Amino acid sequence: MFGQVLLMQFKQGLRNKQYMFWTVFFPIALGTLFSFAFKSIYNNEQTQVIPVAVIVEDSAIEEYKVMEAFSGLGESTLEDDVAAYQEAMAVAAAKGEECDMENPVSDELSEALDSVENFDDLRKVSFDVFPEKYVSDEVSNITENDLPFIEVINTVAYEDGTHMLDRKDAASMEEAEQLLRDGDITGIIVVSSLTDISLKVYDNGTSESILTSIISTYKRQMDMVIAVMNDDELSAEYDNMDSILDEKLSNIDFVEASGIAGDNKDPFVAYFYNLIAMICLMGSMSALSAIVHNQANQSTEGMRIDISPVNKTVYELAQYVAITIMQLIILMAALTYYMYVLKIRYGGDVGMIYLTAAASSFLGTSLGFMVGHIGTAKEDFKNMILLVITVGGGFMSGLMYPDMKAIIEEKFPLFNRINPSAVLTDAFLTLNLYGVGARYYRTMAYVGILTVVFMAVGIAFSRRKQYASL
Secondary structure: OHHHHHHHHHHHHHHOHHHHHHHHHHHHHHHHHHHHHHHHHHHHHOOOOEEEEEEEOHHHHHHHHHHHHHHHHHHOOHHHHHHHHHHHHHHHHHHOOOOOOOOOOOHHHHHHHHHOOOHHHHOOOOHHHOOHHHOOHHHHOOOHHHOHHHHHHHHOEOOOOOEOEEEEOOOOHHHHHHHHHOOOOOEEEEEOOOOOEEEEEOOOOHHHHHHHHHHHHHHHHHHHHHHHHHOHHHHOOOOOHHHHHHHHOOOOOOOOOOOOOOOOOOOOHHHHHHHHHHHHHHHHHHHHHHHHHOOOOOOHHHHHHHHOOOOHHHHHHHHHHHHHHHHHHHHHHHHHHHHHHOOOOOOOOHHHHHHHHHHHHHHHHHHHHHHHHOOOOOHHHHHHHHHHHHHHHHHHOOOOOOOHHHHHHHHOHHHHHHOHHHHHHHHHHHHHHHOOOHHHHHHHHHHHHHHHHHHHHHHHHHHOOOOOOO
């Protein structure tokens, strides 16, 4: 029975003109349009030097000094001095005398050290609590040019080695804004802390998108730095904080990639990530249609299925497999067209790109499987729900406005973890920027978790279906 249902559903899908249009012809047409509209822009402007003004607030320098001072305590003589002080205290106590040796750790420093459990605690500490004796001159003399982001600004380059950014002098925010109004700079970057980087622009062109991409990539890498610092096991693998920064910030956007990590730094490739996500999610409509037609209160076909001796769960799973296989074929064909006809470089190992797309197709059909089982609404209403999830989720993940995903990540990151479009696009983005590693596996884990949750919810609601009368 399973094979017969699978073959029947496969044939029905091929005959469904609406389904074939939205999953085959529309994505190919839209991808071709995107290719003509965006592909040449990046190629033509990728060596253009972008003038920017950078405003560094004192709080950013203070925060970095605290981090460096805290990191350097282990390399100073503090540990030896504390041991000597404790020994002197023990000797004095044994003699019944008072210890005349000064405690190398002040009450303020002791309180600060006791309060630090993670990065957020560390950034609240004042630099003044660190004794000068245990702070190197290098740390004391830190300037804005020593900040990790400023080092990125000064060194980031295009693939041909051309420096990407030309930093213009601006003594104040007012002066920088005047340069922006006069058209002398493309944007103003404000560095408020190691992770709080903002961009002010007046336009929305290629140069502005590249600036946004640099800042977004830096923030993602800094998130990895902070994650390592907050994890005792991971941080133990590094000599100090500088070694963590050197490793995590060495692959900021537009530098040469290695291994099976991607080498496409074109910011417009995000549109094609979203196209693949859209194809995957369009498959949800076919799954929804099949599930709704199986329900006795929706169609005469559903009535016959409900009173037949067939196992309904097995019947629906056969349909799910058929739709997923069809989605895989369509997705592989579209991806091949994008990569080998339109010459779109998704970035990363080709085999892993296809594998990621294959895993993503299961998420789309699982979504339709779940929505089809929830409630007793008609098919049109449920299709409208899927349309909102697909189109609205696509907008939130950057299909219409490429910076939207970064904005959501900053304001409400949980939404990007449950938005199917964002999860799928992030899988391809991670593969391009970082290759196969912990971050990629974590992203694919989100894909797997959502797929399993959608399927589990769908099956649970399917088994609860009962009809008092038909």
